[in-house]
Amino acid sequence: MTSPLIVSIGFGAMARSLAASLEKGDSGLHLGGFLVPEHLPNDAPAGMQRWNSVDELIAAKPDLVIECATHEAVRETVPQLLEAGIDVVIVSIGALGDAGTVARIEAAAKTGRARAIAVSGAIGGLDVLRSAKLAGLDSVAYIGRKPPTAWKGTPAEQLLDLPNLKEATVFYEGDAVEAARDYPKNTNVTAAVALAGLGFKDTRVRLIADPAASGNTHELEAKGAFGSFHILLNNKPLPENPKTSWLAALSVEQAVLRHFSSLEV
Ligand SMILES: NC(=O)C1=CN([C@@H]2O[C@H](COP(=O)(O)OP(=O)(O)OC[C@H]3O[C@@H](n4cnc5c(N)ncnc54)[C@H](O)[C@@H]3O)[C@@H](O)[C@H]2O)C=CC1
Ligand SMILES: O=C([O-])CC(=O)C(=O)O
The missing domain is CATH 3.40.50.720 (NAD(P)-binding Rossmann-like Domain)
Incomplete structure (x- = not known):
């Protein structure tokens, strides 16, 4: 074959x-x-x-x-x-x-x-979110934290002095509509969360530049009729692109393998 x-x-x-x-x-x-x-x-x-x-x-x-x-x-x-x-x-x-x-x-x-x-990309827990949504979700919140260099070339550059940042600083709080649109190389994960859960308008997003961060951290918190969950992913970046987590590339490979496999897990 x-x-x-x-x-x-x-x-x-x-x-x-x-x-x-x-x-x-x-x-x-x-x-x-x-x-x-x-x-x-x-x-x-x-x-x-x-x-x-x-x-x-x-x-x-x-x-x-x-x-x-x-x-x-x-x-x-x-x-x-x-x-x-x-x-x-x-x-x-x-x-x-x-x-x-x-x-x-x-x-x-x-x-x-x-x-x-x-793809699920750099985040996890979407299976839970999709299932929980069926019984009704009350709130979904995402927090993304990356080192200042990973936010270069984004609107964070206008809001913060990224090269000289001394402590973790929140530079965006809002919904996933703006986050997904305005940070197209950094917050695709907010779209994954929005699509699996409450939609773009009702997904709360907080973005942080953190000089002490060693990688890209993604936090997801959801509450609803099912109960609640909170996950934290501590992702290593891809050496070629610090904006992108290695897990995101692995999730693409996994989607390809799944597409051609006869048993979908
Ligand atoms: N879903 C997720 O969790 C994640 C999604 N991403 C997204 O994945 C995409 C790729 O990420 P990287 O490989 O790290 O970016 P990259 O910047 O290293 O590579 C992008 C590539 O696309 C090419 N390109 C640019 N415009 C194009 C066009 N109109 N048609 C075809 N090719 C074009 C460039 O020449 C380059 O080869 C980005 O949009 C990024 O935001 C990245 C990380 C996580
Ligand atoms: O790879 C990551 O950590 C997340 C990312 O860039 C994105 O969602 O666009």
Whole structure:
């Protein structure tokens, strides 16, 4: 049997980690290549193909595409793939905070009889949240804590003197609508929590820059008819990108393995 053609959109820290990890594992699966628009740098390593346009990629008939690029790629590229009948794992899921994008993705998936799969990413406990929601949730809160360098290039830079921060400082308190939209490389996890639980408007979010943090910490607290739970993940960052947790890349690999396995656990 020939091995399935698995392709990523984007070839940054996450896709490279996925490619290396699949290669090391014993599933027989590997990343066959990636789609990155022509104007962006990204040489394809030996054994991998690079596609510059979504039409070229569709012509190659991939079995699974993994979006690990940007919110824009979710909006611009994912619907076309779904319409062409190609299943897509979505990693930049903060883009799903926009109702129009969700509607387009759902319609495209229906047209192409394909599936859009949102990864759990750097957070856990979503299985509990999804189940608990069925009996009614009263509150869901997320707290994200990362070292100041991980918040570089985000609105936190305007609010705090990140390089000289001496103590843990809260710079955002609000809902998951704004958090997912305004921190597209740092808080996709808020979208995972919102989608599994109370939705974007009713999910409370607090973001912290902490010079003492050694990694990316994600805290999730939910209360409802089921009872309550509180989890804390202490994630190591990916060496290539301190904004991204290693667990997020592992969750993508897990979604790929699950997609091709006959027993879903
Ligand atoms: N769900 C989650 O828990 C997490 C989600 N993410 C998201 O995953 C995505 C990838 O993360 P990293 O690999 O760490 O980022 P990265 O910045 O290292 O890599 C992004 C890649 O996408 C490419 N790219 C940019 N615009 C593109 C476009 N329009 N079409 C195709 N490719 C494009 C870039 O050239 C680069 O190769 C980001 O959007 C990030 O926010 C990251 C961490 C956790
Ligand atoms: O990887 C993480 O720690 C979380 C992250 O960047 C995101 O949710 O976008």
